[in-house]
Amino acid sequence: MTQAAERAADSKSFERAARMGYVASGLLHALIGLIALQIAFGDGGSADSSGAMSALASRPGGIFLIWACFLGCLALALFQVSRAFLDSAGSRKEVWKKRATDAGSAVVYGAIGISFGVFALGGSSDSGQNQATWTARLLSQPAGQILVGLIGAVVAGIGIYFVYKGVMRTFRKNLGPIPSGPWQRAVTITGITGFTAKGLSLLILGGLVIAAAATADPQKSTGLDGALHALKEAPQGWLALGAVGVGLICYGLYLGIMRARFGKL
Known part of the structure; x- marks a missing residue:
């Protein structure tokens, strides 16, 4: 086998490993969706990444899946980092836009991978309490309320972007044939x-x-689990939470199957 062929084979292997990151993220979202459905119909559970990983670890062979998810997310994060440095096609504006997107994806999947890795090594955490703790620290800083408010606005803005991406079907741009x-x-x-x-x-x-x-009350910042429980408290909230749970399962299927199989890398 020539060196060029070997490099091509290595690149394909790395790409397949990177696609496992989408599978890992999809599995995580699908499990959170299932927990959200359980909460909607009166059962317990923590509808966030820590709760999803606990549910996965409790299944036979679950710890091996957690390690595989860690490696897949790590591979995808490294792949996105390499693209951010190596992709130079197009105009200067397009190049920097691609780099920013790749860097953002690397951070997201790197963070998910770290969560899997920490859990695989025996660690666990209450993500809602962690968020409340970090919110309290930020609120204690000068102009902390403004900073926390801006963070909330950014998160809400990302949420609006996701809704737009779904309704307008622009997610198809991330997929190949x-x-x-x-x-x-x-x-x-x-x-x-x-x-x-x-x-x-x-x-x-x-x-x-x-x-x-x-309100300068960090306990109101309770993470995804708190957000989904808050949704249940609304009028007919169990129905809305159930719909969101089904939607998160669909998002998991999109990432774990559609994006993993047809996604552009």
């Missing part, structure tokens, strides 16, 4: 439903952070 028929319908259903539900959950989360800033 898709076979016609069932695959096309599956991409459309999971993409629209998934991005909309993810966006709504981020909107609620951002609203809670803004509320914490407005």
Whole structure:
């Protein structure tokens, strides 16, 4: 085998490993969606990454899946970092836009990978309490309420972007060619439903952070689990929470199957 062929084979192997990051993130979101459904119908559970990982670890062979998810997220984060440095096609503006997107993706999947790694090594945490702690620290700083409010606004803005991406179907730009028929319908259903539900959950989360800033009460910033529990407390909240839970499962299916299989890298 020539050196060029070896490099191409190595690149393909790295790409396949990177796609496992989408599978890992999809699994995480699907589990959070299932927990949200349980909460909607009266059962307990923590509807966040720590609760999802605990549920996964309790299954036979779950710890091996957690390690595989850690490695997949790490590979995807490294792949995005390499793209941020190496991708130089297009105008200067387009290059920096791509680099910013790749860097952002690297941070997101790196953070998810670290969460899997910490859990695999025996650590665990209450993400809602962690968020409340960090919010309290920020609120104690000069202009802390303004800073926390801005963070909440950014999170809510990201939520609006996710809803827009789902409703307008712009998520298809992240995918390559898709076979016609069932695959096309599956991409459309999971993409629209998934991005909309993810966006709504981020909107609620951002609203809670803004509320914490407005009242200087860090306990109102309770993370995704708190956001989903807050949704249940609304009139007919169990129905809305159930719909968001189904949507998060769809988002998990989109990431873990559609994006992992057809996504552009």
